[in-house]
Amino acid sequence: MTLPLSDLTAVLPELIIVAAACLVLGLDPITPASRKDWLAWLSLVSLAVCAGVTSSQMHLRVSAFSDLVLLDPYACFWKLLLYLASGLTILMSLAYLRTERIHLGEYYGFILLSLCGMMIMVSATDLLTIYLGIELMSLSLYVLAGFKRFEARSLEAAAKYFVLGAFSSGILLYGISLLFGVAGSTRLAAIAAAVGSRGLDDPALVVALILLVVGFGFKIAVVPFHMWTPDVYEGAPTSVTAFMAVASKAASFGAFLRVFLEGLGGLKANWYGLFLVVCVATMVLGNVVAIVQTNIKRMLAYSSIAHAGYALIGVVVAGQTEAEGAVRTLGVSSVMLYLAVYAFMTLGAFAVVAMLRKGGLEGDEIEDFTGLAKRQPLAAFLMLVFMVSLAGIPPTAGFIGKFYLFMAAVKAGLTWLAVVAVLFAAVSAYYYLRVVMVMYMRDPEAVEGPLPRLAMSPAMTIVLASTLAGVILLGLYPNPLVSVTTYAVLSLK
């Protein structure tokens, strides 16, 4: 058997990333400890090359490897978002890892391999391949979460994440095996055909659907499958937390939307109600519990849960059978828009947290931000912008993201859902703005000795500048992104 060249070009970005990961892992032993930065720059170059390749493939629709992988605009959109998240994570890691004394070359290898898993997730059209992508992503993340292995919290995070992740993978696999039993194939197209011919109330399909919802629910961290999130986000190194909160969530949403719209689209009437309940529960619990958090990473963890809840509004709209096709498309595209916006503001917020890391102490309690405006005016201003954006206040990108989601809900006749979401967005403003208040309204405690040094570097400046630019520019002029997401959604069946 020979591999047609088109098969290889369809997965060219994945091949580049894997090659770069192997190169990083191979060069690591011969790189002196003071030169580990080179490996980061090598990874960034591979990401830039991939971004070029993927943008040139944006208009293609190529099915490769006996229809297991599909290169379409939808996959390309997620891939570009994932490159962005990975690139910014690597940039913010440079100074942070050095401060934490965990600057190993393997770190970048794992980020790249995890990224490769995510890319497979968003481009696979076969449940087994999607599952393997999820495993590749998760396994790398388990290791990354435990990277500060001399710290109990980090190890706890890794162990918890591993056990619960393995458990949820088991549930997901069980659902996949039931679907395989019904359809005789794990390909989404075959599953869609089987669903179409077998009707809604087939018990095997119902059980499989529930198991898939649970499995994916764990990965995107929605209530009631969110329990692992706060502990893992708090314990993992901050740069890894940012990567998990943004990239892993985006990839999971990418795979999840494809599976439920392309594969299980015929079961809309069944999963619509499920997601409606999960969506409301996630928004309520994520926002309410975030209020009482005193640790900024835990607060951002609950906020990321709440944001997954907002994004689910779009999924609910897509499953609303009474809505017009255009409205359902708007629902999906607003999910994608929201996750892109969410990537900028969350990466920015975590970058500030990583930057403020104090020597010796982690410095991730909200109290540590007291009087930051006087000590570090620039850092405080950046945090202000990201918090305002996360709360969804104009003219930031966070507002645009929420606006499109709520508009989709209203157009689909789900006005009450939009009202609930707005109410809880108002609740969220309380805990986001509390950080701002702590930074600006309180005086810093008198600190003896020199001020703690920031984990600052030119790379960190790039991260902060680009996330700030993203949050502001997308808030003022979202049209290009909106048209890209709309174009990408139309390639979904």
Place this chain on the structure above:
Amino acid sequence: MGLFFFYYLAGVIILTALLVVALRNPIYSVLSLLIMFFHVAGLYVTLHAEFLAAVQVIVYAGAILVLYLFVVMLLNVKREDRYHPQLPIGAFLGLVIVTEVLLLAFQRRESDVPPMPPPGSVAQVVGNTETIGDVLYTTYLFPFEVASLILLVAMIGAIVLAKRDLFEQQ
């Protein structure tokens, strides 16, 4: 006859799987896991998947289980009281889920059962192992390669998390 074997194997699998989590002594747990693996291999034989059955015995019963036993014996894990605080809640939720699945299972009409896929005609000619190898390297080449990446990650991950003086040079 086939049905009798299925119920025997399935019954033993469920029983031993329950024993794995219910037994207090980890060694006994591991041993009942061993019995379970053998019976799962038996299920594969009834499905004419001889290759899978052999792999199941060699990999799981052979390699993985011995590894478990080594860990249990090296760590000298004594009998422990496990799960107790959460047992009632867990048992209740488990019961709810089992009831639901059973209800759904009995709801099935005979016509709902998907047609049994025809036994692979290729397998009869060239043999089970050869067919699997053929499919793995042609149709499922891509996932197969992804699986190899997963193993790579697992291997390096174990080193990063466990190697002694990895961070000391910094």
